[in-house]
Amino acid sequence: MNKEQLLNILQGVQNGDISPDNALEKIKLAPYEDIGFANIDTSRSLRHGVGEVIYGEGKSAEQIRAIAQKLIDNGEKTVLITRIDESKAEYVNRTITLEYDNESRTAVAGKIPEPNGKGKIVVCCAGTSDLYCAKEALITAKAFGNEVVEMYDVGVAGIHRLLDKAELLSNAKAVIAIAGMEGALASVVGGLASCPVIAVPTSVGYGASFGGVSALLAMLNSCASNVSVVNIDNGFGAAYIASMINHQE
Amino acid sequence: MNKEQLLNILQGVQNGDISPDNALEKIKLAPYEDIGFANIDTSRSLRHGVGEVIYGEGKSAEQIRAIAQKLIDNGEKTVLITRIDESKAEYVNRTITLEYDNESRTAVAGKIPEPNGKGKIVVCCAGTSDLYCAKEALITAKAFGNEVVEMYDVGVAGIHRLLDKAELLSNAKAVIAIAGMEGALASVVGGLASCPVIAVPTSVGYGASFGGVSALLAMLNSCASNVSVVNIDNGFGAAYIASMINHQE
Amino acid sequence: MNKEQLLNILQGVQNGDISPDNALEKIKLAPYEDIGFANIDTSRSLRHGVGEVIYGEGKSAEQIRAIAQKLIDNGEKTVLITRIDESKAEYVNRTITLEYDNESRTAVAGKIPEPNGKGKIVVCCAGTSDLYCAKEALITAKAFGNEVVEMYDVGVAGIHRLLDKAELLSNAKAVIAIAGMEGALASVVGGLASCPVIAVPTSVGYGASFGGVSALLAMLNSCASNVSVVNIDNGFGAAYIASMINHQE
Amino acid sequence: MNKEQLLNILQGVQNGDISPDNALEKIKLAPYEDIGFANIDTSRSLRHGVGEVIYGEGKSAEQIRAIAQKLIDNGEKTVLITRIDESKAEYVNRTITLEYDNESRTAVAGKIPEPNGKGKIVVCCAGTSDLYCAKEALITAKAFGNEVVEMYDVGVAGIHRLLDKAELLSNAKAVIAIAGMEGALASVVGGLASCPVIAVPTSVGYGASFGGVSALLAMLNSCASNVSVVNIDNGFGAAYIASMINHQE
Amino acid sequence: MNKEQLLNILQGVQNGDISPDNALEKIKLAPYEDIGFANIDTSRSLRHGVGEVIYGEGKSAEQIRAIAQKLIDNGEKTVLITRIDESKAEYVNRTITLEYDNESRTAVAGKIPEPNGKGKIVVCCAGTSDLYCAKEALITAKAFGNEVVEMYDVGVAGIHRLLDKAELLSNAKAVIAIAGMEGALASVVGGLASCPVIAVPTSVGYGASFGGVSALLAMLNSCASNVSVVNIDNGFGAAYIASMINHQE
Amino acid sequence: MNKEQLLNILQGVQNGDISPDNALEKIKLAPYEDIGFANIDTSRSLRHGVGEVIYGEGKSAEQIRAIAQKLIDNGEKTVLITRIDESKAEYVNRTITLEYDNESRTAVAGKIPEPNGKGKIVVCCAGTSDLYCAKEALITAKAFGNEVVEMYDVGVAGIHRLLDKAELLSNAKAVIAIAGMEGALASVVGGLASCPVIAVPTSVGYGASFGGVSALLAMLNSCASNVSVVNIDNGFGAAYIASMINHQE
Amino acid sequence: MNKEQLLNILQGVQNGDISPDNALEKIKLAPYEDIGFANIDTSRSLRHGVGEVIYGEGKSAEQIRAIAQKLIDNGEKTVLITRIDESKAEYVNRTITLEYDNESRTAVAGKIPEPNGKGKIVVCCAGTSDLYCAKEALITAKAFGNEVVEMYDVGVAGIHRLLDKAELLSNAKAVIAIAGMEGALASVVGGLASCPVIAVPTSVGYGASFGGVSALLAMLNSCASNVSVVNIDNGFGAAYIASMINHQE
Amino acid sequence: MNKEQLLNILQGVQNGDISPDNALEKIKLAPYEDIGFANIDTSRSLRHGVGEVIYGEGKSAEQIRAIAQKLIDNGEKTVLITRIDESKAEYVNRTITLEYDNESRTAVAGKIPEPNGKGKIVVCCAGTSDLYCAKEALITAKAFGNEVVEMYDVGVAGIHRLLDKAELLSNAKAVIAIAGMEGALASVVGGLASCPVIAVPTSVGYGASFGGVSALLAMLNSCASNVSVVNIDNGFGAAYIASMINHQE
DSSP: OOHHHHHHHHHHHHHTSSOHHHHHHHHSSSOOEEOSSOEEOTTHHHHHSSOOEEEOTTOOHHHHHHHHHHHHHTTOSEEEEESOOHHHHHHHHTTSOEEEETTTTEEEEEOOOOOOSSSEEEEEESSGGGHHHHHHHHHHHHHTTOEEEEEOSOOGGGHHHHHTTHHHHHHOSEEEEEEOTTOTHHHHHHHHOSSOEEEEEOSOOOGGGGGGHHHHHHHHTOSSTTEEEOOTTOHHHHHHHHHHHHHOO | OOHHHHHHHHHHHHHTSSOHHHHHHHHSSOOOEEOSSOEEOTTHHHHHSSOOEEEOTTOOHHHHHHHHHHHHHTTOSEEEEESOOHHHHHHHHTTSOEEEETTTTEEEEEOOOOOOSSSEEEEEESSGGGHHHHHHHHHHHHHTTOEEEEEOSOOGGGHHHHHTTHHHHHHOSEEEEEEOTTOTHHHHHHHHOSSOEEEEEOSOOOGGGGGGHHHHHHHHTOSSTTEEEOOTTOHHHHHHHHHHHHHOO | OOHHHHHHHHHHHHHTSSOHHHHHHHHSSSOOEEOSSOEEOTTHHHHHSSOOEEEOTTOOHHHHHHHHHHHHHTTOSEEEEESOOHHHHHHHHTTSOEEEETTTTEEEEEOOOOOOSSSEEEEEESSGGGHHHHHHHHHHHHHTTOEEEEEOSOOGGGHHHHHTTHHHHHHOSEEEEEEOTTOTHHHHHHHHOSSOEEEEEOSOOOGGGGGGHHHHHHHHTOSSTTEEEOOTTOHHHHHHHHHHHHHOO | OOHHHHHHHHHHHHHTSSOHHHHHHHHSSSOOEEOSSOEEOTTHHHHHSSOOEEEOTTOOHHHHHHHHHHHHHTTOSEEEEESOOHHHHHHHHTTSOEEEETTTTEEEEEOOOOOOSSSEEEEEESSGGGHHHHHHHHHHHHHTTOEEEEEOSOOGGGHHHHHTTHHHHHHOSEEEEEEOTTOTHHHHHHHHOSSOEEEEEOSOOOGGGGGGHHHHHHHHTOSSTTEEEOOTTOHHHHHHHHHHHHHOO | OOHHHHHHHHHHHHHTSSOHHHHHHHHSSSOOEEOSSOEEOTTHHHHHSSOOEEEOTTOOHHHHHHHHHHHHHTTOSEEEEESOOHHHHHHHHTTSOEEEETTTTEEEEEOOOOOOSSSEEEEEESSGGGHHHHHHHHHHHHHTTOEEEEEOSOOGGGHHHHHTTHHHHHHOSEEEEEEOTTOTHHHHHHHHOSSOEEEEEOSOOOGGGGGGHHHHHHHHTOSSTTEEEOOTTOHHHHHHHHHHHHHOO | OOHHHHHHHHHHHHHTSSOHHHHHHHHSSSOOEEOSSOEEOTTHHHHHSSOOEEEOTTOOHHHHHHHHHHHHHTTOSEEEEESOOHHHHHHHHTTSOEEEETTTTEEEEEOOOOOOSSSEEEEEESSGGGHHHHHHHHHHHHHTTOEEEEEOSOOGGGHHHHHTTHHHHHHOSEEEEEEOTTOTHHHHHHHHOSSOEEEEEOSOOOGGGGGGHHHHHHHHTOSSTTEEEOOTTOHHHHHHHHHHHHHOO | OOHHHHHHHHHHHHHTSSOHHHHHHHHSSSOOEEOSSOEEOTTHHHHHSSOOEEEOTTOOHHHHHHHHHHHHHTTOSEEEEESOOHHHHHHHHTTSOEEEETTTTEEEEEOOOOOOSSSEEEEEESSGGGHHHHHHHHHHHHHTTOEEEEEOSOOGGGHHHHHTTHHHHHHOSEEEEEEOTTOTHHHHHHHHOSSOEEEEEOSOOOGGGGGGHHHHHHHHTOSSTTEEEOOTTOHHHHHHHHHHHHHOO | OOHHHHHHHHHHHHHTSSOHHHHHHHHSSSOOEEOSSOEEOTTHHHHHSSOOEEEOTTOOHHHHHHHHHHHHHTTOSEEEEESOOHHHHHHHHTTSOEEEETTTTEEEEEOOOOOOSSSEEEEEESSGGGHHHHHHHHHHHHHTTOEEEEEOSOOGGGHHHHHTTHHHHHHOSEEEEEEOTTOTHHHHHHHHOSSOEEEEEOSOOOGGGGGGHHHHHHHHTOSSTTEEEOOTTOHHHHHHHHHHHHHOO
16 A cells, blocks of 8 residues: 555545544555464455465364364355375364365365466476475466366486477466476476476485475576576475466456 | 377378478477577577577677677567676677666667566565666566566565555566565565565675575575575576566467 | 682681681682582572573483472572473473473473563564464563563564554564564564564474574574574573563663 | 554544644654665664664765765764775765774764663674674674673683683673684673673684684574574674663663 | 488488388387376387386385386386385285395396396495495396496405405496495595496485585595596496496497 | 515515415405404404494394404404494393493493503583483493593583583593584683593584584684594594593503 | 415515515505605506596696606606696696697697597587586597597577487487586486486586586486586596596407 | 682681782683783693694784784794784794795794604695695694604505505504595595594585585594594694694603
């Protein structure tokens, strides 16, 4: 809210057009709901174009269920829960029906919306061991209303596997490139795609992979200019951004 | 190119509709021109929607001029040169007129195009010492046909400076958030914006800033889901991606 | 003890005003008690204004109980035990009544004193997963006689949650800012508060958070001048310092 | 500003007691002045109890002079400039009289105020090569109205040098402990002092000192509970916090 | 495939000598087989001279068995499986007979071929705790048709143990030098051997060995010019390369 | 063995004074015994003045017993086994009587020799949680024939605990200073002692202690010139060196 | 030299067939020449199949000339000098004719031998800024008698530039893959080549490239099994190994 | 000073045997002299058996001269100055005659004492580029009264150069092993020596040597038990300790 808008509201109060209580609501920058252990941001869908997401890590099953219920009560049609263990998902599932994906530890309450973006998002990953992260990106992208093309086990040491799919890459609205170890996939995909590539390093590898740091560094140093990077294993964040790009008018 | 397309071309050759030489051109994935010390990618503007950019670091003035001339001869209307020293720019300027920005060490040959994107890109930075990077992003974004809103010295320790401009952030098509030291700007901006935020850590700071590593790590760990990150001081890359987002249909 | 004081004591001995044994006691810089496996500092409350605290990590239940009993026998009214597992707490509880906090693994023997500081300490944290650390700070601050304002889940990606509480921050005598991931809370709080801010990075996060290192670095690089930092997860230390500030005359 | 206060102002507008323009001023969280290349925070002295400080690094002599002049015009009696090269100081000195300290590269315009804190601040450092940082802390503390006790070359390998001054430490309101190399001074001083110790690692040392990182880590791991840490070489920040503690009522 | 070859094929299609379908097969750079969760590279033995290897880490017993079966069906005589747990090996063993090595967690299906290289490969390691890695190298080298000389517990602190075997080193076609801790073996072996030395750092050690990083760094800095390095614990990779050298004509 | 000695032996062979077989034995630099999985260095006690020590980590109970038995058979009176789990110690104990220390996981077969060094070794550590390492040093030093002074819980934040024992330090032949966290003990002890101080960083601590790295760095940067450092938790190595110093003539 | 050989020599001495002096020469493991400031290894060409190389870094022009002259006097036909500044090369050139390469700071005295290896070595690099390292590899390989194929500016973001040369890669005896930034070239080349690939990370890049560390880590984590790695910028070492492979019988 | 001694002094005061002023002197733990910018420890030669040493780094020529003069006035026969630039040495030399070593930047005032230790100290280094550090150790050892054996350019890649000198190593009282790059020298020397080995990593190397960190880590992980380590390039410290060992009775 800028000064002019604020002045307008205040003049409305002076003129009697707006009541002080009404103005209070308008002036408060963004509403949220305090449920004791958390401040739920019930207007994020307004600001970011997507509903609230529950990051399950470090939350108890009871807390997850409480937040999910509050969101559903507020009218959310799709509630995405990431990083939730199977046992917690089972607990929540007793009162709120969840679709649970074991590989990525992701759950969805409500229904996956029809794709309503401008085009397709490609989710590609280098090896089968990166699938846990690719699935998180896949489910997130779908939960946010995107059509997704899956492209797995296309690591660069067998470059022809990727080249066979070059056209899919060049037609995407956004590409999510997921890789551990040397993380080279991002650069090659960056060169083949005509859209932003969001690179996700994974913690896959051993020894000098340092839990994803090697892949992270490689991606940050990509010689392809259309590559940006999110945190290690952050398939959710990559899909969040890809969905924004795919939905922007 | 997928198998079907390839088969089509081959059948065209079989039928005599396409000559082998013609097919050869079609099958070759992407053309480039070899000028001895470099392979110039003359078709990138086709693939990525922007012209070739010359990264000046580690190239001689002669090399930069030769590549720039080749691109101009190929019909490029705007040639962007990043990380070029003033003395090299002066050399190139003798035969190719350049507009040179001292702060960001960026030069442009030809004319800056009229903005032709969907909306505005915000370039914001935390302190006056980040300006060198902000200017690189600014000039890049303009050279690629974007309208840019500048927002400087809006570091989070004086949060009201940023809040006064919250509306500009929430209306942008893409935001470039540039900060050194603790890099907190990205997260706060991420919460205020409704579009992808590309965060650029800068090498500004001392001691435990480790030449931008602290800011880089902070940005990678951003609790705002719409933030992705590029390399330290990479204002060019951030603007490249922001422009892609702002131009995507 | 400076030279003058020492000379005074020695002249007292010369004059016969002080016996050698008596002088010995005075000259010994600070008394402590050796109970075999530990040297208990029974005069710290004199020096630092707070009682002895037992750091439970790496101590057996028997050792903790023995030290606690010794302190109680020496007249301590409140004994704080940090980093103590539930099972060890149960063991100690058989002979010394403890109030145990499960989340922060903190126990208190004796009674929490009435607040006797100059004002209020604010304990704020960025997310619900930082609560374990906030609770350690909270209980420590209370055990040392401070009135505490709690402010949880006020991370900077939803900046309005923090701004609504700006006045509480500007009225505090000391603020403890606790955050993992990008650690940006410290800088924003630093700008809003008018007192020293002790920043505590937490080990909350994944991937490039490196167990709290990213938050630690961000806090050390804070652009707010009133921020100092303690070790990762060290809620106790932050409260110790905040209490000193709140009690200093 | 909390909701109640806001409601009061708004009701004042409704009642005609407060004009909209007047209310606008009240509602704006904190004023600052935009002078083109910087947003000067002219109300910080209100919030933090100290005047604006100019961080000279990365600013031109012209910029420093312009900001300093603006602050003086706004009524600041003492303007502190840190990290300013001698040549820049000479430039500013042509129109604004500066007292310049060569060792710490610090300058003061106006007059050092009379000490008006509650007690004394001790600035101690381990070796003569840490003096550049100790001087920055010293001048800052004095510019903010503090009485300072200097204690140099008291490194822990000759512990008696420090013990002779133990009483000064135990009587201070705040201690600034400055050390490079192994940074052990902070822990020993922490044990001898009865007040908060702000530790400043310096970049002094060679080899595995890693430009101050070893000292920084040692200080963060201090076994003395009253030690908090600021960035490497940040004598200014330490004095800023020490002054806050020494002035708090 | 270069342009000329491609042109030849296309002219063959034009001439009717080659059918489009036939040409399609030829143009596809390298064949692989998609079995859902993986793209199996069935032509690698053609390109690299060795059969497909299954990296067991992060694959389920079912996946491993499926891939192994597919390879056997394709005619592979020896299928090597690395990093496979005993329980998974037992599962696979129910339908495909495996020879399992417990120490290195390596399994072989089919028969070890007769040595068919030019000479011998030496596998040496510094201590008995490096044996897990040496065995991985040993079995890999044998599975690829190499005669191997084993040389264990020849760490440099007892240099005579190594010197007694200097002649074996100077006669080898390739040496694999495996060591954890300070990794000095590689340099000493490098000086004694007359062939390429592939150094493998192991994660053996504690404290400042950092899981093999110290050994890795030492090996990368080897003053012996014939030493190159693979990832920590990568006995397989070292043997792969050694075998290539031993088989090259 | 230098050239002259070698020539002497060879001339002895020429003269018939020494048989070729005899010479062979003399020329072999140092004898060891190969028992399959290990090369036992049976002459180290000759070279280093102490018997063979078995590093238990990564060795099976069977292997440890076999090596111990071999050493006893060779006449070793005291066999030290470090880093051996209780269960393995029990296994060995069935046939070889062991004295086992639970805290340091150290075992001794045979009898501890009478002290036969020049003076005393001091083993001091900063906190009770460093005792596991201090005990390893203590038992090692005793097993090598040294009189040891124990000095525990003398961390520098309570400097008087250490100063009370300054005389013991100044009379020692070698001091082993053990500390985790900030590792400051080494520097203070270095200043008080008149002999070499071997510093042992421990992995004790949390957060930014990084498993002993902070203490390690502090010790390497010690401003006391008589301090050298061994690996994290390497109490054995420190005692090995201290014993060498205490026994050197 | 093994025991049998030694026994043979000794029996020869006993029999009078070999004089003691003669035997001394035979027993000395490897000869070298001491010229005061250096021990010159005059028999390395025997052991490693290549002549002595002078590493110029940190040697004075006088020292380099003295060593070079000694080698030439010993009959070396080609003397390679790496990392030698132009001014030093000019000094040496006064008495020993050098061919100097400015880009890689490499000099050759004597004549480049005719290629006498089994096949070709490919030297490829990702960008024009990696040329300094590629030239070091090129000249080294030629000085050791290899035919070299150069392949520059074939970075993976424009993958078709590399694919056009796939056949050259698959026919090489050894490939040297040189890249800075994300170092992805090694993995892609590894997949296309049928021989060992020696990867050389370069210090090219900025920000998070950390002077070549990112490329180094990527290469160590390569998913292509035929890739091993040498130190950052070590073009010489890579060519040394490649030459060994290309010459091995 | 322990309690008994203190009691004795105090009883002496009571008895009139000792005056209070006299007692004061006795009680003060260790004397030092304050010359303004430094506290000179004039009794260290008493405690450590060697004279005061001036660490020149970061001290002005004036400061160095003042301290040196004070020490000479106090009766020091040999004053060692380390890390002093040639220009500063020239300044000091005007009034105090210095013997200056250019390579190690070390100066000695007064005369080198006759060797008075128990035996010899070996100073060995791996390459000619480590000589700067070896010279610092050499001069320090001589200035402290030791006979020194020099052993240069004995790196482990040509192991025979070191083995030829094995006897010198096995007869030394202390060995200083100096090496950069992979630092393997320390372990090999540790195995050949029968005395403590003080390892000094040097900053020699490039790329992944990280200014001596690789060598440092290798040395800390040495498999030879008699190796302890000092800071990178700290030849002085190593010689200080070696001298203590060589002089201890």
